Each structure stands twice: as structure tokens, then as C-alpha cells.
Amino acid sequence: MKRTKPQIVPGSLIQTHQSGSPFPPADRVEIPEICSKWLTTLNNWAKIYQEFEAEPLQRFRPENESRSFAVSCFKNELALLRPDWEARIAASFEDPKLARTYYVRIHEWAAARLRFYIYLSLKECPAQKFENKEIASASFAGLLLSERVRDSDNILLKTFLRESKNCSPKAYQAFVRWAEKPRPAGWKYPLLDAWLMSIWPIVQCGNWNYRGVWLVANRKFDSPELRPFETADRMSTHCKSVLGLRVRNTKAGRPRDEGNKDEASLPFMAELALQIPAELPDDSLFREMGK
Secondary structure, eight states: OBOOOOOOOSSOSOOOOTTSSSSOOGGGOOOOHHHHHHHHHHHHHHHHHHHHHHOTTSBOOHHHHHHHHHHHHHHHHHHHHOTTHHHHHHHHTTOHHHHHHHHHHHHHHHHHHHHHHHHHHHHHOGGGGOSOHHHHHHHHHHHHHSTTTOOTTOHHHHHHHHHGGGSOHHHHHHHHHHHHSOOOOOOSOHHHHHHHHHHHHHHHHTTOOHHHHHHHHHHHOOSTTTOOOSSHHHHHHIIIIISOOOOSOGGGOSOOOOSOOSGGGSOTTHHHHHHSOOOOOTTOTTGGGGO
16 A cells, blocks of 8 residues: 655665665675674665655555664664764674664564554454454455555455455455445544554653653644543553553553653653654545544
8 A cells, every 4th residue: 555755854874885775785794694684674674765765655565664664763763862873873784782783673663663554454444353364354355456445456455356266255245345335443543543653662762651652642742633631541541452552661650640741851762753753644544534
């Protein structure tokens, strides 16, 4: 499905070398294995990021948009923490400990974004939760073919159409129903939830508690419709019970609602969380709800 373009702070991770590649090819560098893995990952993902920047309206699979998102957030995070971030990236290509840290971190960003896409997919087509996997797959294939999505190049849809003559009557009926009229699940806070899932690597790295999440959300969303929770305790319940998002700062106790909400009270790396856009893919069934 077509994905929207993440916002990028000034500056770019991509530093083009004489080879024409964003980073030196890994097979030309004699370095430990983890350094090679990190260099190869960053090289490949940076190319995806460049493609996304060059053609932001073309269709990108969620896994590739997640990689582009991860490159952007990784760079912005490192630039916020280290004024010498470019030198640190260069050093990581030969420092196994640093390479491992960065390799894990960029994958944490990508994983967070992919979890959002999985959550979005289940909201758009809740039939994917059916125990009957044939009907679940047929329903999702129907959604892909529907007027709202029209993702005719999707490999899952192509596979279903190729094998549809062998599917059961119930599965084919499910396919037709979803193709004619998608039936998404109810979703109260699509923009807020998309943003929360996308910023969670910051929450965990910054050792936030749920009050910190609540404070930054209040700063991010300036309307009551997009900022539905009046207390940090309600934000905590929503994150844990609805989204499955848990903080590492378990010693913080219950969220406290008292205290001011000024800039000084915001948690560590709140600036980065505020830069991350709260948006849905262009072709999402919930796009109208997010406007």
C-alpha cells in the first residue's frame, strides 16, 4: 500500500561517496562480522530511504517504509544525542561494540514501525484474526482488491487469485464480501495510536514512565479530539491494555497527574518524539478519521 512520507529534521544521514553508494560497500572492508552486518544494513536501508525521499508517493511495502522510517529516526536521535554523530557513525564501522549498539537500535526503530502496520492491518481487516486461516487470508485478499485499497500488485492477492479455484466456497464468499465492501474494526484514536507505537523506542530508551508519555502527547496534540485522556492514569491503561505498550521504568509507580506541563517537565528526548509525525498511510481505510 502507498505510504506517507515521514518528516525529516534538517540534515541527512546519506553521505554519498565516490562509489555512488550512500556508504562504502561492505565486501570491500576488512572488519569484524558485526561491523560488516551493521554496514550492510545501513547501506541497504539508506538506499531505501533515498528512494523514499525521491518518490514519496510511490507504493512502498510496510517493511521498506519501516526501514526508511528507522533510518530517519536513528539519524535524528543520534544527532540529538551526539553533536559528532557523523564521526560516530564512521567509527562504528570498525568498532564492534558501537556497531552492535547501532545495529540493535536501528532494528528497534524498524520493529516499532512494523508493529504499527500489523496493528493497522488488523484494524482494517479484523477477519485476519479468524481461526480459519483460509477465510482469514481470503478476506484480506478481498480488502486488497477493494475500491478503497486497489493494491493489485500485492503478492498475497496474486497468490490468492492464482489458487482461488481450489479454495472453499466459504473462503471465496469472504473474498467477495471484502472486495465489495470492507468492514474495518472500530478505532477511536487512530492518529494518537499510530504516533504512540512509532515513538515507543524513545519511551523505552529514555526510561519514561506513563506520565511522561501523557505529557508529551498533550504537547503533540492540541485538540481535545486528538488528546482524549485527561489523566496520565488513563493514558497508562490505554497503552498497556489496548496497544500492549509497556514502559521499562516500572519503579516509577502509578502515574501522577499533578505538576505543571511546561517544557522543563517533559522527559528526556521529548523533542525527538514531537518531531515524529502522527499520520496514517494515504490509502488507509481510517484516513478520513485522521483528518
